[in-house]
Structure formats: C-alpha cells, structure tokens
Amino acid sequence: MLSQFKNISPVYRFLILFAALSLGWYLLYNFILKPYTNLDIAVIDLTATITKGMLETFGHTTFIEGRLIRIAGTSGLWIGDNCNAISLFALFAGFIISFPGNLISKAWFIPLGIILIFILNCIRMMILAVMDTYSRSWTEFNHTYTFTVIMYAFIFLLWIYWINRYSPLAKNKHVV
Secondary structure (H helix, E strand, C coil), X not given: CHHHXXXXXXXXXXHHHHHHHHHXXXXXHHHHHHHXXXXXXXXXXXXXXXXXXXXXXXXXXXXXXXXXXXXCCCCCEECCHHHCCHHHHHHHHHHHHHCCCCHHXXXXXXXXXXXXXXXXXXXXXXXXXXXXXXXXXXXXHHXXXXXXXXXXXXXXXXXXXXXXXXXXXXXXXXXX
16 A cells, blocks of 8 residues: 555645645644643743743733733733644644655754744734734734734745755755
C-alpha cells in the first residue's frame, strides 16, 4: 500500500497527506486536547501575558482579567479559543509535514515557524488592543478581515520559504 502511495502524483500525495493530517488534528484536538487538557487556556494565558508586556513596553497601562486583556479605559479584548493560534500552528505544521523534504529540516523549521506565528499573534493582539482605544468598529473589522489575511499570508510565506529553501524542489529552482 505504501509503495502505491509513492507512485501517485506528488500533488495528490500532498493533498491526501494534508487531508489525513488535518482530519487527525481535528479529531485529536476536539475529542482529546480540548475537553481533557488546558492547552487552550495555557496558550491564551501566555499570549495575554506577552501581549501585556508588549503593550506596557509602549507605555500602555494594561490589565489581564481571565481571558480579557484590556488597556486602561477600554472594554478590552476577549481572547477566545480560536484567537490563540493553535489551529494556525497545526495548519502550518501540516503544510510542512505534507510536503516532501528532509525530516531534520522539518524537525527544526516547524517549531521555529510556530514560534514566529505565536509572536505575530501577540503583535496582532497588541495592535487590536491599541485600536480598541480609538474605535471598537476598527477593532472588529481588522480582527475579522485584516489580521485574518495577514496571519494566513504569513503562514503561506513561511511555507513557500521552506519549499524554496529546504524541499527537494529547492535543488531545482525556486517555486515562487
């Protein structure tokens, strides 16, 4: 069966592996990690703490109240499970794992990419908190649209960088 998998088109192989990993992640997260661990809360707490530090570095008096991070004088931002970037970590890891390449390169690039995505998410939270001091509608719009595009584009660029630098395609020519 494995030999047949290697004989199919690389594009189909990537899509099948990515779909299988996505399904596996969905099942693991929704039926084990989410109900039986504090993973979401731990990542939310770390995100809030780092975001608070970043805001205070720029002179903002900031408070963390459970899942709420707020600059003094604002109603604050609620950090939901979907805002902690765990699903983005999994998406990024799935892209890298599914694409052909050296396991050693994958083993260090995936954690590095997750750290970079996490940092970008903290920057996103910081900017949204500052926007909230000016306009709740700006915050809502940018949360829903601008930062969604930025986060997914960043993951895509990390993936393209990895393909161009560390995949078998890199030896031939750059993909993008």
